[in-house]
Amino acid sequence: MKKLIVIAGLVLVCLISCKEQPDKTSDKKAQIQYPNIVFILSDDQAWTDYGFMGHEHIETPNIDKLARESRTFTRGYVPTSLCSPSLASIITGVYPRNHMVLANDRVLPGDEKNGKPAWTQSWRAKNYEPVIENFKKLNTLPDFLKEKGYLSFQTGKWWIGNYENGGFDYGMTHGNPNKGGRHGDYGLEIGxxxxxxLYSYIDLALEKKKPFFMWYAPFLPHAPHNPPEALLQKYLPKAPSEYVAKYWAMCEWFDQTCGDLINYIDEKGETENTIFVYVCDNGWVQNENNSTYDPVSKRSPYDLGMRTPIMYKWKGKITPEIDAQNLVSSLDMVPTVLDLIGLERPDDLDGINVLNEAEQNKREAVYGEIYEHDFNTVEESLNYRIVMTNPYKLILPNPENKPNEKVQLFNIYEDPLEENNLAPNNKEVVSELQQILEETWVN
Structure with a gap:
């Protein structure tokens, strides 16, 4: 009898204990903590213009440190060398011909410029409305992240009207053309x-206990080149001209703001729970004798306009490595991040997960497309199509818009400044790459 009482007691205790124990499986699900995601975007900076990329004079200690702590691809590319379409591709993961933000200003037949730039014309905002309306139909990274409860914040450069058009929950850019909205307005003040x-947005997310996505795309080192005086004085003795010194100083000023952002996140104890991704929207080569850029850079099909280091950092999760061989694209940023946080990747993205070795090994090439600054349709505005492989890069001019230009082929691994056109003596390579380009071009 005593044994029966003891057994009954044990069963009762067990039942009570089991009833009081919470469902550990569901509790675990509730405690899943998704990482914050921070996109850091430089604006108008050549791939050569960083300390870790070997520049003799420009100092970028914060970005250099980020490069050492990241999976850093030194042979990254944007699909086009102009800010508006480049940024639209970064946030959507698709080529300009797919999101239709082909360039900065839309000009229609019959539009009168009167000798002035399109962006100063009264009809500019009206022409751009269909571009914005079409963009709003697309999925952006902030749209995808809503499924996991992310708060998304926009700061800095943003061309597509109000920040909400990109799926952001909060932002600095109002996009109202009647109040001077074109490519960032108040957003351009950040940095x-x-x-x-930016700090307030981070604090808001932490207060709400929400993971956040931060778009930090400051108007730096973009012109106007008006750096802090101390930085200008630092570079004046080293530079060939004041114009170059100002640009170099702007690069370091941008680097300082990157350090401020990264340090703030660290102070909040969020470093190990944050994915950092770095890219530049397009290149820039500063002219020595005036404030403009050399045509070999911005808006060009050359590496000084299209190439950029691309970095992925997640402390403890992504092994740091400097990768100087694999070709990657800014189109890879969305699919890579989606895979990192376990979100299903849509089939219509144009990039790959660059941290997946199998996907990297299957990649044959990365591609580019350059349009007129003042655009209308793909057919009317296309200037160049580009294909980058290891080791060759083919630049194919559109005969309709560039009738006097020849096909160009470069060994970008041996000739990074693209000084030796190999096309005349390598017709088989040109033909092979052109075929690859034609097969992948879908409009």
Whole structure:
């Protein structure tokens, strides 16, 4: 009898214990913590213009440190060398011909410029409305992240009207053309006039206990080149001209703001729970004798306009490595991040997960396309199509818009500044790459 009482007691205790124990499986699900995601975007900076990329004078200690702590691809590319379409591709993961933000300003037949740039014309905003409306139909990274409860914040450069058009929950850019909205308005103050708004967004997400996506795309080192005086004085003795010194100083000023952002996240104890991704929207080569850029850079099909280091850092999760061989694209940023956080990847993305070795090994090439600054349709505005492989790069001019230009072929591994056109003596390579390009071109 005593044994029966003891057994009954044990069963009762067990039943009570089991009833009081929470469902550990569901509890685990509730405690899943998704990492924050921070996109850092430089604006108008050549791939050569970083300390870790070997520049003799420009100092970028914060970006250099980020490069050492990241899976850093030194042979990254943007699909086009102009800010508006480049940024649209970064946030959507698709080529300009797919999101239809082909360039900065839309000009229709019959539009009168009167000798002035399109962006100053009264009809500019009206022409751009269909571009924005079409973009709003697309899925962006902030749209994808809503499924996991992310808050998304926009700061800096943003061409597509109001920040909400990109799926952001909060942002600095109002996009109202009647109040001077074109490519960032108040958003362009971030970095140049401090970082407080950005910090406030981070604090808001932490207060709400939400993972956040931060778009930090400051108007740096973009012109106007008006760096802090101390930085200018630092570079004046080293540079061939004041114009170059100002640009070099702007690169370091941008680097300082990157350090401020990264340090703030670290101070909040969020470093190990944050994915950092770095890219530049397009290149820039500063002319020595005036404030403009050399045509070999921005808006060109050359590496000084299209190439950029691309970095992925997640402390403890991504093994740091400097990768100087694999070709990657800014189109890879969305699919790579989606895979990192376990979100299903849509089939219509144009990039790959660059941290997946199998996908990297299957990649045959990365591609580019360059349009007129003042665009209308793909057919009317296309200037160049580009294909990059290891080791060759083919530049194919559109005969309709560039009738006097020849096909160009470069060994970008041996000739990174693209000084030796190999096309005349390598017709088989040209033909092979052109065929690859034609097969992948879908419009």
């Amino acid at each position: 140049r006039k401090g970082m407080d708004t």
